[in-house]
Amino acid sequence: MVPKNLLILGSTGSIGKSTLEVVDAHPGQFVIRGLAAFSNVELLVQQYHKYKPEALCLVDESKADLLKTLLKNEEVTLLFGEKELIKFAQFYYVDIVVNAVVGAAGLLVSLETVKQGRTLAVANKESLVCGGPLFPEIIKKTKAKILPIDSEHSAIWQSAMAGKENELKNVIITASGGPFRSLPKEQFSQITKAQALNHPTWKMGQKITIDSATLANKGLEVMEAVVLFNIPASKVKVVIHPQSIIHSMVEFNDSSVIAQLSNPDMKLPISYALFWPDRVESPFGALDFTKLPDLSFEEPDLDKFKALKLAFHCAEKGGTAPAVFNAANEVAVDAFLKEKIHFTDITNCIEDTLQNFNIVSQPNLLDILEADKTARKTADELIGKFVC
Ligand SMILES: NC(=O)c1ccc[n+]([C@@H]2O[C@H](COP(=O)([O-])OP(=O)(O)OC[C@H]3O[C@@H](n4cnc5c(N)ncnc54)[C@H](OP(=O)(O)O)[C@@H]3O)[C@@H](O)[C@H]2O)c1
Numbered sequence: 523m524v525p526k527n528l529l530i531l532g533s534t535g536s537i538g539k540s541t542l543e544v545v546d547a548h549p550g551q552f553v554i555r556g557l558a559a560f561s562n563v564e565l566l567v568q569q570y571h572k573y574k575p576e577a578l579c580l581v582d583e584s585k586a587d588l589l590k591t592l593l594k595n596e597e598v599t600l601l602f603g604e605k606e607l608i609k610f611a612q613f614y615y616v617d618i619v620v621n622a623v624v625g626a627a628g629l630l631v632s633l634e635t636v637k638q639g640r641t642l643a644v645a646n647k648e649s650l651v652c653g654g655p656l657f658p659e660i661i662k663k664t665k666a667k668i669l670p671i672d673s674e675h676s677a678i679w680q681s682a683m684a685g686k687e688n689e690l691k692n693v694i695i696t697a698s699g700g701p702f703r704s705l706p707k708e709q710f711s712q713i714t715k716a717q718a719l720n721h722p723t724w725k726m727g728q729k730i731t732i733d734s735a736t737l738a739n740k741g742l743e744v745m746e747a748v749v750l751f752n753i754p755a756s757k758v759k760v761v762i763h764p765q766s767i768i769h770s771m772v773e774f775n776d777s778s779v780i781a782q783l784s785n786p787d788m789k790l791p792i793s794y795a796l797f798w799p800d801r802v803e804s805p806f807g808a809l810d811f812t813k814l815p816d817l818s819f820e821e822p823d824l825d826k827f828k829a830l831k832l833a834f835h836c837a838e839k840g841g842t843a844p845a846v847f848n849a850a851n852e853v854a855v856d857a858f859l860k861e862k863i864h865f866t867d868i869t870n871c872i873e874d875t876l877q878n879f880n881i882v883s884q885p886n887l888l889d890i891l892e893a894d895k896t897a898r899k900t901a902d903e904l905i906g907k908f909v910c
Contacts, residue, residue, distance in 0.1 A: 526796065527555045527615060531579075531607065531631060532622035533569055534562040536727040537645040537671065540788045541620050542569065544796060547789075547805050552796070555616050558607055558623075561585050567592050577601060579610045581627070604630075611635045618796065620671070621646040624729050625852050626845070626894055629653050633887070639664035643795040645671040647746045648852075652845040652894060654749040655885055668750065669795040674743050675750055676791035677769035677782035682751065684772070684780040693751060694771040694779070695743055696763040697822060698723045700735040703764065707826045713865035715858065723766040723786045732855045736868050737822065741833020742851075745844045748837050755837035760830065762820045767809070785809060829869045832876060841883040842893035843876070849897035850875035857905045867908040875901045 528545070532538045538559075545552045554573035559566045561582035570578055570593065579601040580589050586602045593600065601610055604627070611619055611634040619635040620643045621628050628646035633653055635642040637660055644650060650657065650668075657668070670676050674695045682690060701720055702713065718735040719728060726734070733739035744758050766786040773779045784790045785807045793804055824831040829851070836843040854871035857863045863871070875897050882889045 523551060525551055525553050526617040527553050528618050528620060528796070529556040529558075529610065529616040530554065530620045530622065531558040531610070531628070532560075532620075532624065532646070533557040534559040534565040535622055535624060536725070536730075537622035537788060537792070538620075541622060541792050541796070542573070544789050544793050545573075548802065556610060556613075558601075558610060560623075560627075563589050563592065570596070570598065577610065577613065579607050581607055607631050608634050611640070612638055617641060618643050618669075620792075620796075621649065622671075624648075624727055626652050626848055629890075633657075633660065636660050636664060636666035636668065639666045641667045641669060643669045643671055643792075645792075647672055647742050648848050650749045651742050651745045651848050652890055653887075654745065654844055655841060656887060656890070657749060658752065669798055670746075670750055671788070671791055671795050672743060672746065673786070673788060673791045674770040675746060676794055678747060678751060678772055680782045680794065681770070681772040681780040684778075685774045689774045689776075690751075690753070690757070690772060691775050691777075692757050692759050692773040693747055693753065694759045694761055694773060695740065695747060696766070696768050696770050697737065697740045697760055698734070698766045699762040699764050699820075699822070700737065702735055703762065710826070711864050711866045715861055718858070718865060722764070724788075726788075728859060729852070729855055732858060732868070733851065736829045736865070737827035738829035738833065738851050738855075738868070738872070740822070740827075741830045741836075742848065744830075744833050745837045745847070748840075755834060758837065760822050762822050763817065765815050765817055767814060767817055783809060827869075829872055832869070832872055836876070839881060839883075841881050842885045842889055843879075843881045845885075845890050845893045846876055846879050846881070846897040847872055849894045850901040853898050853901035853905065857908075863905055863908040867905075871901050871904050871908065874904050 556577040558579035577599040629649040632649035771781040789806045836847045850872040854868040
C-alpha cells in the first residue's frame, strides 16, 4: 500500500496523540508531513524528533523563540500563529488533514482544507457546528471529503452504508450520560471540577470531558450530525447508553436499525477514518460479547441536561445559532475549569447568551465569525454575574 501523507493539527492533545498511536501501530502506512499544537512546545519537539515532519506550526506565538531555539539545528519549516495554521493546510502535499484542534479555533483551517479539495478527517466538531452553513457549497465545488472521527459520527457513517440516503429515517446518537446521569438535579450546583472531569467511560481532553458532563457535547454532536449527513435536526435522536459499546445507530424506513459496536477507544474510529475506504486488522481491543455488561438504554433527561435541549433548538434553527451555542459554551467551560462559575452556570450561560441573540439564518463566513465574537463577549459579561 502507498503510504498516506498526514497533517495532524492538535497533535499534542488527546485525539492527536491517539492518531499518532494509530500511525505507530501501522509502520510504513503513513508519513507525517506536519504537526501543529497551541503551546505545548516540549511535546511538539518530542513528536518532531520521532516523526521528522517537514513543518511544525505553533499557534501560541509567545513560545516561538523557545521552539526556534530547541530546533535551531534542524531542517524544519516553522510556522507560528493562527494565520499560519490556516496556511498550513495549503502548503504541503497531504492526503489527509486530521483536525484534532479543540474549539472554534479549528474552524478556519477546516474550511481551508475543504477549499483546497483535500480530505479532512475531523475530530474538531466545533468547526462543523459553527461552519455548518458553509461546508456544503464548498464541498460541492471542490469535491473534498469530510471523514468523521467522533465515534458517534463514525458509527453513523458506517451504519448508513447499509441503505440508501433516501431510505434513512433517523440517526440515533448514543450518549454515555456522563458522570451525573443519576445525580439528582438539586445537587448539580455543588458539582466540582474534579467530579466533572471524571468521565465514566472515555479518557479525553478537559473541554470535551466537561461537555460530556453537561451533555453539551451530545448537543454539539446533534448539530454536527445535521451538517455531516445533510439531514434535518428532526431526524436526529439521542438515547442514553451508559456502557458506550453501541456508538450510534441508523434507522431505515423499513424499521431496521443498524448499529456499530466496539470498545470505547478513539483509536478505532481514528483508524477507520485514516484507512477508509479499507478496513485493517486492529490491535486496539476486540469486543468479547461474553464479557460485556448488560447493555441498557434510556431517554435523556432534557430538564436536568438543558444544554442538550438548547442544542436541539439551535440545530433546528440553523444559521448562526449553533455558532452562538458553541461560543457561549466554550467561554463558560473555560470559566468553570478556572473555578470561576458553578457547573450549572455553564448551561445558564448558553441559555442567556442565546436569549435575544440576533440569529442570521443564511450566514456567510463573516456573519459566523461576528456571531462567534459577539456571543463570546456576551457570555464573558454573563460570567462576571455568575461568579461563585
Ligand atoms: N478526546 C476525545 O476522545 C474526543 C472524542 C471525540 C471528539 N473529540 C473532539 O476532538 C477535538 C480535540 O479534543 P481533545 O480531547 O483531543 O482536546 P485536547 O486534548 O484538549 O487537545 C487539543 C489540541 O488542540 C490544540 N489547541 C488548543 N487550542 C488551540 C488553538 N487555539 N489553535 C490550535 N490548536 C489548539 C492543543 O495544543 P496544546 O496541547 O499545545 O494546548 C492540543 O493539541 C475536540 O473538538 C473534541 O470535541 C475528542
